[in-house]
Amino acid sequence: MAQIAGDQYTYVSEHSGPAPRAMAALPATPPRLVGRGDETARLLRVLEPGPARSPAASAVVVSAVSGLAGIGKTALTLHTAHEAAVVRGWFPGGVLFVDLRGYDPQGKVTAEQALGALLRALGIRGEDMPPTQEERAALYRSELARLADERKPVLLVADNASTPDQVAPLLPARHEHRALVTSRDILATLPARQLRLRQMASADARDLIATTLTGADPDDARLDRQSDALDEVVGSCGGLPLALKIAAARLTGDPGLPLATFAAELADSRTRLGSLHYDDDSVRTAFALSFRRLAPVPARLFRLLPLAPGSDISTEAASALLGRPARGELADLTRAALLSEEPVGSGRWRMHDLIRLFATGLSHEDSARQRARAQKRLLRYYATTARSATRFLWGRAEGGTSGPFTSREEAVAWLEAERPSLVAATRFAAVAHIDLAVDLTYGVSIFLHRWGYVDDNLAILSAVVPAAEAAGRTVGAAGLRNELALSLADAGRVAEGVEQLREAVRAWRRIVRRRASAAPHLGLALANLAFWDESPERRRAAAEEAVAITRPLAKGNGLPPPNVELAGALDNLSRALGDLGLHTEALPPARESVEIRRRQVASAPGGYEALLADAVVNLAARLLATGETAEALDHAHEGVALYRQLAAESPKGSGPDLANALGTLGLCYARTGQWEAAHKAHAEATAVLTQLEHPRPAPSLKRLTAALTEAPGVHESVEAPGVYKPGDSHSDSDSAERL
Secondary structure, three states: OEEOOOOOEEOOOOOOOOOOOOOEOOOOOOOOOOOOHHHHHHHHHHHOOOOOOOHHHHOOEEEEEEOOOOOOHHHHHHHHHHHHHHHOOOOOOEEEEEEOOOOOOOOOOOHHHHHHHHHHHOOOOHHHOOOOHHHHHHHHHHHHHHHHHOOOOEEEEEEOOOOHHHHHHHOOOOOOOEEEEEEOOOOOOOOOEEEEOOOOOHHHHHHHHHHHHHHHOOOOOHHHHOHHHHHHHHHHHOOOHHHHHHHHHHHHHOOOOOHHHHHHHHHOOOOHHHHOEEOOEEHHHHHHHHHOOOOHHHHHHHHHHHHOOOOEEEHHHHHHHHOOOOHHHHHHHHHOOOOEEOOOOOOEEEOOHHHHHHHHOOHHHOOHHHHHHHHHHHHHHHHHHHHHHHHHHOOOOHHHOEOOEOOHHHHHHHHHHHHHHHHHHHHHHHHHOHHHHHHHHHHHHHHHHHOOOHHHHHHHHHHHHHHHHHOOOHHHHHHHHHHHHHHHHHOOOHHHHHHHHHHHHHHHHHHHHHOHHHHHHHHHHHHHHHHHOOOHHHHHHHHHHHHHHHHHHOOOOOOOOOOOOHHHHHHHHHHHHHHOOOHHHHHHHHHHHHHHHHHHHHHOOOOOHHHHHHHHHHHHHHHHHOOOHHHHHHHHHHHHHHHHHHHHHOHHHHHHHHHHHHHHHHHHHHHOOOHHHHHHHHHHHHHHHHOOOOOOOOHHHHHHHHHHHOOOOOOOOOOOOOOOOOOOOOOOOOOOOOO
């Protein structure tokens, strides 16, 4: 008996005559393979025998199964090989199996050693064994060719290969044979059809543990009594078969261990990897074998990646974290199955949750200063790029470019893709880097508001505003308090939003006393207060003060600078006057607001269309109140057309405003007796709101519903969308568009 690396043995007869062959050397297969039906079917399609139909088909067909440590590559391969060779009888020549131990700390099996073992399995005696790898490979190919000529195809299973060089000499040359190869790495230079294994679905993972427990003890009652706890255990294992196997083993080995207790143990991310250990099986050890093979730079990036606060990271963000272009290192980590690009070609990279915990545990290998610098580089990248992107949202991209973006579409696509990471980064920065947090919030909040991500916007503002105040950043806190107020209003918490606006006004008054240049910010806070305060008298007073502050700051051509919100102050003054019943007095400020917005749209296309739409719909409502129905109808049509364009780009953000504009249009139709057109406007507005999960109220639609119910010839009520509540708003043309 001779040993070939580790505990791999081959038996050699000392007697004369033909040497025994080991052509059924396949190890035992898992008793039941859970959740890999599609992958098994894919491999079987490749293994199925068939004639060579072209020169390309004359080569052996090789399938390479890859994936992170513990993902179930060997189990899948053994199961498939057993199905193909034993159950279906596709390989009468037998099955050759070799464990190449490519990740064994004690050393991997070389190609020369593996060829020796395979030749012995094919019946070659030790004394007849060629001395060199090249000679062994030639004899190996000859033996397989003989079997092919005898119509006895062979299946080769090469498990745990770590490099193409380790397995390439073992591949048969004839097309009649087949080969299955497993590796944690993607063996890209191997002439093979690649199959990358992913983690198991939750239902399959649950089935794996449940089947193991009931197989050990059919009367195990923990599954029935603690079903929710089993789901928590499955979630902590992240769909990794090795982790699930260890969890099942621990539960089987300790029948008295409550599932809830074990779930609570695994829920602690600090100790989870240590808990996923049983006998010789360890998730941490399996990961470590892959990590130790990395070159220094990919290894450093691997240790830094958990510093990224989002669930995934882009190539550019990873480059910022590393401090140099990182595409090559990301590819290295992907080949090592420590990272995955999802979807392929997207430039976005994701770590398995357990891999992330393992990488976090390696953070001590970098100094605290190195980690802090990397994290700051990442936050600075996010802040700078977000600012560049949101310039397009204000129409301020000079020459059609801003930072890395050459179009509004590119900028919006980046903001959408990075949104979870930007939100997570901003909340983290609020704790560790307040200046970057303020900068990030200014860059991200406008997008979150306009695109209707209310919860995300409220989350970052609620974290950053108090942190900025605590850090003494009074100006940044005052500016963001205005944003927080509007975010609260978006969430339906209007009273809280009004209180935040009042505090913002108080803060800006204090700042203006020291710094007169801050007056536009005071004007903005007052203009917003003039929209949301519940008292029409107070709204009028706030609006008049805002107009008084901002009008002197307008340019000679009547176009205010971007930070001077004269149009918003005039718009909200007209609303307050209308709510006080002063409809004639409300018209001039409404008209002036529309004219300013038109000039702003002309000067910065793409930045002010939403504000113009809001002002136009408000003017339609003021005209309707004074009986100028024809002009009101024209402006309502314009407002609807603008909001259609905006809602096409951002349904969640502009959909409610489109519904409100349609409500105003329907009221104009109703005033002129065009009831069919009014019903159509109502139906479209209702359909828009129905498609939204949590739409803001559209008060004009509520009034249109009442008008249609009371219309001549109508004998039953028109159903209103269920999103409205009495007292939702106070104005004829409310819109939550930010000033």
